[in-house]
Amino acid sequence: QELIQEHVKQIAKAENVGLIDLHTPLYSRPDLFADAIHPNAEGAGIIAQTVFEAITGNYGGLSLMPLYTDGMVLQRGEPILFYGKANGKEQVKVTLAGKTATVEYSDMGRWTATLPKMEAGGPYEAVITAGRKTIKLRDIYVGEVWLCSGQSNMEMPVSATQNAKEDLAEADNQPLLHLFQISALYPTNDIQWSAAVCDSMNRHQSMRIGPWERCSRESLSGFSAVAYHFGKMLADSLKVPIGVICNAVGGTTTESWIDRHTLEWDFPAILRDWYHGDFGMKWARERALRNISASTNPLQRHPYAPAYMFETGMLPLKGYSIKGIVWYQGESNAHNMELHERLFPMLQKSWRNFFHDPELPFYFVQLSSLNRPSWPRFRDSQRRMASRLRNTWMAVTTDVGDSLDVHYTNKKPVGERLGLQALHHSYDYNIESDGPICHSVSAKDNGIELQFIHAKSLSAKGSRLIGFEVAGADGIYYPAEAQITSSNTILVRSSSVTRPLYVRYGWQPFTRANLVNEVGLPCSTFQWAVKK
DSSP states (O other): OHHHHHHHHHHHHHHTOOOOOOHHHHHTOGGGOTTSSSOOHHHHHHHHHHHHHHHHOOSSSOEEOTTOSTTOEEETTSOEEEEEEOOTTOEEEEEETTEEEEEEOOGGGEEEEEEOOOOSEEEEEEEEEETTEEEEEEEEEEEEEEEEEESHHHHOBGGGSTTHHHHHHHGGGOTTEEEEEEEESSOOOSSOOOHHHHHHHHTTOOEEEEEEEEOOHHHHHTSBHHHHHHHHHHHHHHOSOEEEEEOOOTTOOTGGGSOHHHHHHHOGGGGSOGGGSSSSOHHHHHHHHHHTTTOOOTTOOOTTSTTHHIIIIIGGGTTOOOSEEEEEOOGGGTTOHHHHHHHHHHHHHHHHHHTTOTTOOEEEEOOOOOSOTTHHHHHHHHHHHHHHSTTEEEEOOTTSOOSSOSSOSOOHHHHHHHHHHHHHHTTOOOSOOSOOEEEEEEEETTEEEEEEESOSSEEESSSSOOOEEEEOTTOOEEEOEEEEEETTEEEEEBTTBSSOOEEEESOSSSOOOOEEETTOOBOOOEEEEOOO
16 A cells, blocks of 8 residues: 555656645544445545645644744754644745744645754744744743653652652752643543543544643643653753653553554554454553443554554654653563563654654663562563663663552652763763673682673672572572672672572562662663573
């Protein structure tokens, strides 16, 4: 079908005739195609509206994408893009800080204006005109823009954390920090949604979008605590305006944030009846089915299902330039490490294509400590992905988790550790941003010697090192005594294992493993084998 569409475009261009695109407005609405071919009445209405707009050129007049509001922050050092819609044959003129761009509308009334790159500064005013309509935007800043996304631990607001009192008290003293929130209108609690809510889900009317707000006690209270502390660290260090966009939604799966086209080409099986298949985590599928149980549409949509969050939480960002991504998700995919190892690189591919930046940096949070059996292996999987994926770095959080609550409240160090990683890798600060990382193991003195990088010195956060285990050829692990033998070397051994061949660290679901480096950053869960 995609090849046919490209051929139709080629014919239209060769014959110099107009082309009406019926694919784009219906592509994200599979709920309208009961037989996967013919649209229902609502789908036919969308087709009719699309044809009407194309013939008349009436697209509702000048409008901008949702992120273009008063108080917005634009990415410095990159061409400034303005993106929106206008009626056919209307010329669009955009003026910002003395620079002007004039563009004609493109297909389906869309237009993009490109202005020269700018250094950090502001506030500026922008004026956008098309036909008889003018839009004025005020208090525009140029600085650094970051997207913070994921599920509930990214979504958790400042007001719900243990640092809430201090954070809110200083909120009005953060003049460089600007916030944009995209939040769920209908949380995925353990309830049955009404038929009207289910219909809103299908229409992608499930998110509250923006606007930009300056950081204040009022705007910060409901904003992501992890995103806030990440942005605050950047603002304090870089001394330029920082724009933080947060679109996290609790419970959402990795596959829900990947665009439909990528899934169709790279993983089509996950799109087939996700609610009753094996790919979705059991609790997520059951919660989704509970939420939508009032719907009579067999193709009912839900935020956890593949592609949904991309269509509702990412598309509003279309055309906006960002510096990088901060991601905190995985709890809703921890049942299947191998599946997540396939989905996470697919997510990166999807988003890098969306932002037209193949090198877009990804900073993500490793799952914390919690009494769920699959988590040690999942954390180790995340560690391995961070070491091999391009422009990808991880923040370790095993030391701040809660054994009984996935929503631990100590979010300040999480945001700050992400900030350290970004300052080091994206802004070239000469600082240590990683905890100790084991990079080689060898047999020694009836034990195993481990060598670490990112460790000028190693120490225990407590009276002695805990969290190490060793195993022999039988693969049965026993607790091991660990001794720091040099600035970056540890010897581990156990009286229960005479010839250890395997070592692991922090492998309990809720671990009290306590190895840190000279700046107090913790070591990740890991597992190694002695080379034979």
